[in-house]
Amino acid sequence: MELILSSFDIFLRWDVWVAILVGSIGGVIIGAIPGVGPAVAIAILLPATYSMDPIIGITVLLGIYGSAMYGGAIPAILINTPGTPVNALTTYDGYSMTKDNKARRAITLAYWSSFTGGIFSIIALIFMTSLIAKVAPLFGSRDILMAALLGLVLVVISHRKQTLIAGMLVFFGMFISTIGMESVKYSKRFTFDQSWLLSGFDLITVLLGLFAVSQAFILLIGNDRRVSMPSLKGKKSDDLAPITTLILLSTTQSRTF
Amino acid sequence: MGREEYQAGDLVFAILMLFIVMVLLVSIPFETKWFDGVPLVKQPRLWPTFCLVGMALFGLLYSIQIWRSYKIQLGQVQGELNELSSWLRPLEFVFYFVLYVWSVPLAGYLLSTLLFFSLLTIRAGYRTLLMFWVSLATGFGIVIVFKSLLQVKIASGAIYDYLPDGWATFFMIYF
Numbered sequence: 001m002e003l004i005l006s007s008f009d010i011f012l013r014w015d016v017w018v019a020i021l022v023g024s025i026g027g028v029i030i031g032a033i034p035g036v037g038p039a040v041a042i043a044i045l046l047p048a049t050y051s052m053d054p055i056i057g058i059t060v061l062l063g064i065y066g067s068a069m070y071g072g073a074i075p076a077i078l079i080n081t082p083g084t085p086v087n088a089l090t091t092y093d094g095y096s097m098t099k100d101n102k103a104r105r106a107i108t109l110a111y112w113s114s115f116t117g118g119i120f121s122i123i124a125l126i127f128m129t130s131l132i133a134k135v136a137p138l139f140g141s142r143d144i145l146m147a148a149l150l151g152l153v154l155v156v157i158s159h160r161k162q163t164l165i166a167g168m169l170v171f172f173g174m175f176i177s178t179i180g181m182e183s184v185k186y187s188k189r190f191t192f193d194q195s196w197l198l199s200g201f202d203l204i205t206v207l208l209g210l211f212a213v214s215q216a217f218i219l220l221i222g223n224d225r226r227v228s229m230p231s232l233k234g235k236k237s238d239d240l241a242p243i244t245t246l247i248l249l250s251t252t253q254s255r256t257f
Numbered sequence: 258m259g260r261e262e263y264q265a266g267d268l269v270f271a272i273l274m275l276f277i278v279m280v281l282l283v284s285i286p287f288e289t290k291w292f293d294g295v296p297l298v299k300q301p302r303l304w305p306t307f308c309l310v311g312m313a314l315f316g317l318l319y320s321i322q323i324w325r326s327y328k329i330q331l332g333q334v335q336g337e338l339n340e341l342s343s344w345l346r347p348l349e350f351v352f353y354f355v356l357y358v359w360s361v362p363l364a365g366y367l368l369s370t371l372l373f374f375s376l377l378t379i380r381a382g383y384r385t386l387l388m389f390w391v392s393l394a395t396g397f398g399i400v401i402v403f404k405s406l407l408q409v410k411i412a413s414g415a416i417y418d419y420l421p422d423g424w425a426t427f428f429m430i431y432f
Contacts (some may be wrong), residue, residue, distance in 0.1 A: 036407070044407060118364060123424060164319035168274065171311035175281075182301045187290040189305055190281070213354075217347035 010055055019056045023063020025123065030064060031071020034212050035204055036066035036231055037084045070114035077106045077221075081212040091211060175202050266340030268327055271320040278313045344349065354376060365414025367432040370396040380391050404429045 010016060028040040032091030040182045042061050072083030079095030090110060097106035125132075152170050159166035180200030191197040289302040297303060357373040364372070374396035378388055403409045413429040420428060 033402075040407075087367075164315050164322060168312050168315035168319055171308045171315060175305060175308035175312065185290070185292055185295065185301055187301050188288075189290075189301055190284070190288045192284075192288065199318045206410045217350055220350050220377075221343070221346045 013051070014057055020063050023060040024067040027064035027067030028074070030069035031068030031083045034075055034081050035208050037072075037204065038065045041068065048188050054087075066118050067114075071113055072111035073114070074107060075109060078103060080215045082207060085207055088207060088211070100235045109225035117179055176206065263317075265336035266344070267323050268338055269341055271316065271323045275313075275316050275320055278309060278316055278426065282309050282313060350377075353380075362412040363415050365416050365432060366411050367397075367400050367429065368414065368416070370400050400432060 021113040027038065027041070030036055031038065041064050045061065045064065049060060068084060071087055072087035073094065074083060076087040076090035077098055080091050080095040080098075082088045082091055094106045094110065097103060097226045135174070152174075155170055156163055156166045178198070178199060180188055181187070181191075181198050188198065285302065285306055289305055290300050291300060330363055353373070353376075357369055360372075361370045363369075371393055374392040375389060378392035383392075417425045417428045419425075
């Protein structure tokens with residue numbers, strides 16, 4: 001409890017607030033650039049933080065990391081291209097809303113969902129760290145396998161009336177991850193004697209190819225369409241009220257995982 | 258299991274995927290290895306085979322469903338052909354992208370990007386002077402962000418060898 005109270009002293013410093021602001025805005029911009037995720041941004045900016053006060057440096061990096069996830073939702077919603085790999089699913093609903101002239105609403109929802117999730121994560125981290133420290137070492141490779149299997153099953157069943165093609169593509173995705181040099185005997189798998197396939201497929205490259213390049217082609221061969229951005233009507237709370245339960249449910253479920 | 262929703266192009270897609278799966282299944286003995294004395298779960302051949310068998314199984318069931326839907330709704334040939342043509346039309350742009358990637362190690366990232374952006378803008382139908390300058394500015398901005406600032410590893414152009422020593426090094430590092 002003493003630690004929590006002393007952290008409020010740090011939190012009230014003006015330079016910490018400036019660091020949060022700079023980190024958050026920078027994170028949104030970085031997250032919105034497809035291919036440049038928060039991990040890459042942190043790797044690039046890490047040397048720049050060496051000269052800073054440690055608390056300022058870590059605040060800038062945390063600001064970037066936290067807000068980049070929301071930033072990645074912006075291109076996912078507007079141009080059907082996820083900014084970061086975690087925003088791949090945002091394209092499903094987000095881009096559909098853009099096509100229905102509801103881009104602003106989709107971005108507002110993404111913002112409030114990210115905000116709720118982020119705040120809840122921090123609160124959970126503060127109060128549950130000791131519990132997580134006890135449970136985390138028990139989480140072994142078998143548990144990770146089961147979690148991965150659950151993810152695959154969810155992908156299939158969430159594509160209602162398209163379960164068979166979803167199942168096929170799940171196996172295709174798993175197959176792609178086996179291409180390249182394997183780590184047991186260092187033998188080549190499905191490289192077809194191509195040296196560029198030895199290291200396998202990079203997730204970001206695959207995502208950019210699937211979402212960004214395909215969307216670029218669709219836009220290049222299609223006709224221009226003017227998308228209007230109608231302003232929000234009523235209060236934001238009215239807009240968010242119907243899905244508040246959903247946001248809270250998603251937040252608590254994601255914390256459980 | 259409910260019937261799959263049929264969309265134009267599904268039949269072609271199903272046939273294409275089945276063909277790819279068959280080719281990959283046949284190439285398992287040539288593209289993977291089996292080591293004696295290694296446990297089954299660590300065999301390099303196991304997991305690709307598992308994935309391809311799963312793909313084949315789901316692909317076959319999917320094709321059967323699609324074929325049944327297809328027979329019910331005759332007259333879908335035109336829809337299939339239209340869908341197929343919309344898949345082939347982007348190939349022109351794939352060619353441009355490949356040409357762009359091929360030209361970067363020769364002409365350099367900056368020159369290739371400026372040329373690619375301006376020519377693609379013209380090809381896309383934006384043929385005003387304003388859009389020409391916008392395309393050049395966008396291309397230049399992207400080079401500055403990704404190569405000059407973020408130092409993304411992109412091959413430097415062979416053309417830079419013809420520049421004076423100081424300029425060549427500067428362009429190789431930043432453009």
